[in-house]
Amino acid sequence: MGSSAEQDYDYSFKILLSGDSGVGKSSLVQSFISHFVDNNRPTLGTDFQIKYLTVGGKKLKLTIWDTAGQERFRTLTTSYYRGAHGIIMVYDVTRPETFTHLTDIWSKEVEQYSTNQDCIKILAGNKVDKESERKVTKEEASAFAKAKGYLCLECSAKTRQNVEKCFQDLAEKILQVPNLAEQAKNTSKPQPKPTQTAPPKDSGCCTIQ
Numbered sequence: 380m381g382s383s384a385e386q387d388y389d390y391s392f393k394i395l396l397s398g399d400s401g402v403g404k405s406s407l408v409q410s411f412i413s414h415f416v417d418n419n420r421p422t423l424g425t426d427f428q429i430k431y432l433t434v435g436g437k438k439l440k441l442t443i444w445d446t447a448g449q450e451r452f453r454t455l456t457t458s459y460y461r462g463a464h465g466i467i468m469v470y471d472v473t474r475p476e477t478f479t480h481l482t483d484i485w486s487k488e489v490e491q492y493s494t495n496q497d498c499i500k501i502l503a504g505n506k507v508d509k510e511s512e513r514k515v516t517k518e519e520a521s522a523f524a525k526a527k528g529y530l531c532l533e534c535s536a537k538t539r540q541n542v543e544k545c546f547q548d549l550a551e552k553i554l555q556v557p558n559l560a561e562q563a564k565n566t567s568k569p570q571p572k573p574t575q576t577a578p579p580k581d582s583g584c585c586t587i588q
């Protein structure tokens with residue numbers, strides 16, 4: 380995509396990921412951005428990545444913030460959450476404690492630090508490719524999501540199952556919230572160029588002699 384096309388988006392959304400270390404947050408972002416998950420790649424100290432997406436005929440610029448591993452010490456703070464339009468809350472379906480930490484800790488932190496009260500959250504149960512090791516049921520996850528008003532799905536960064544859908548559902552829902560959509564509108568989108576062209580230099584037609 381060329382640079383002029385990249386500015387040609389209708390909305391810019393800040394999306395971020397929350398949840399325990401090792402649940403697959405960075406892998407989900409990688410899987411979404413580049414369709415490639417390197418199992419040996421450590422969590423990098425990245426700040427954000429950008430992906431363009433068209434949803435419902437609208438061109439969206441997603442700025443996706445991932446943690447740099449500081450979630451291990453539970454030190455994600457206001458600056459990380461500030462201005463988020465959508466939050467992906469990730470747990471590992473094979474590790475029940477990662478789900479409990481979401482319900483008991485991360486969801487509270489998200490509520491406390493989100494500056495957008497209407498911010499959309501999606502609960503993502505990752506690693507469903509390890510079905511035989513599953514410890515968290517779909518039912519308990521969706522009951523929690525329903526009680527909190529979160530969207531929810533299960534996914535696998537490894538097989539890419541529901542990865543695209545996760546970001547798409549989130550973006551779709553953000554677009555439906557007038558406050559969020561308005562705030563995220565691209566006000567510097569280049570206007571269509573006027574069709575008229577300037578007369579060629581020295582054409583003489585308008586030159587006062």
Ligand SMILES: Nc1nc2c(ncn2[C@@H]2O[C@H](COP(=O)(O)OP(=O)(O)O)[C@@H](O)[C@H]2O)c(=O)[nH]1
Pocket residue numbers: 399400401402403404405406407417418419421422505506507508509534535536537538
């Ligand atoms: N089987 C499986 N492993 C995954 C999946 N997503 C991530 N992993 C692995 O889980 C580990 C932690 O992933 P990472 O993305 O670093 O987690 P983060 O700490 O939440 O960012 C890595 O070894 C990944 O390869 C998945 O969907 N399925």
Ligand SMILES: [Mg+2]
Pocket residue numbers: 404405406422423445446447448
């Ligand atoms: Mg990570």
